[in-house]
Amino acid sequence: MREPSRDYGALRNLMVQDQLVRRGITDQRVLRAMGRVPRELFVPEHLRHEAYDDHPLPIGQGQTISQPYIVALMAEALELKGRERVLDIGTGSGYAAAVLACMALEVFSMEKIPELARQAENNLRDAGFSQVRVRCGDGSLGWPEAAPFDGICVAAGAPAVPDALKEQLSVGGRLVIPVGQEHGLQRLLCITRRSDQRFDRKEYCDVRFVPLLGQEGWS
Known part of the structure; x- marks a missing residue:
């Protein structure tokens, strides 16, 4: 059965108003980016x-695309102005990287699963964001090799920063x-570097992300 046609632009605008603005997202750069990227x-x-x-969706390989509000919240926490270099960890389908590409000068994105990395590159190209590396x-x-970064956004839960x-x-x-000592439940943190040795920490809310697998994540 053929899927009925949908006005995705109208759905996108409704998402921005109902899921983001009403929940307190105020950064106009974030709202414009979320209203531009064809999710x-x-x-x-x-x-x-x-x-x-208003929920995450599976994208294959046991991974998910985060719900729109969480993507917006994390992007807002970066406080981007437009001239920054940003690292996106956990490319997934490429959606968050595309949002960040609307807000920053350069975006680098890393994905551990080869099949998802290839699919993300295709998605980003098809959506007009081929500049994301x-x-x-x-x-x-x-x-x-690409550091330092003005912002780093991690879409997977780590046991520690x-x-x-x-x-x-x-x-x-x-x-x-997102950081937490158990799989499936974390606290969303923002770490700001104040000097070579000093880092400030701000907590946002409880979140649920897939685990960050790797040498400094979960084994």
Whole structure:
């Protein structure tokens, strides 16, 4: 049976107002980015009718695309102004990288699962975001050759904040990451680098992410 046609632009605008603005997202750069990126191109075709629903969706390989509000909350926590270099950990389908590409000068994105990395590159190209650089590798170790970064956004739960990612922050840069000592439940943190040795920490809310697998994540 053929899927009925949908006005994804209207659904996107409704998502921005109902799921983001009403929950307190105020950064206009975030709202514009979320209103621009065609989320339906970053979910499996058979789930496109749920692309703008208020929940995560499976994207294969045991991974998910986060619900729109969480993507917006993490992007807002980075406090981007438009000239930053950003590292996105856990590319998944590429959706968050596309949102960040609307808000920053450069976006580097890392995905541990080769099949997802390839699919994310295709999704980003099809959606018009081919400038995002995608690498397959251990995201818990970051992307040292491209560092330092003004923002790092991690879409997977770590047992602790990886030192490698902290060290790849520029002074004044922010690292947004879910951290928790058990699988499936974390606290969303924002780590701000104030100097070579000083880092501030801010807590947001409880979240549920897939585990960050790697040398400085879960084994």
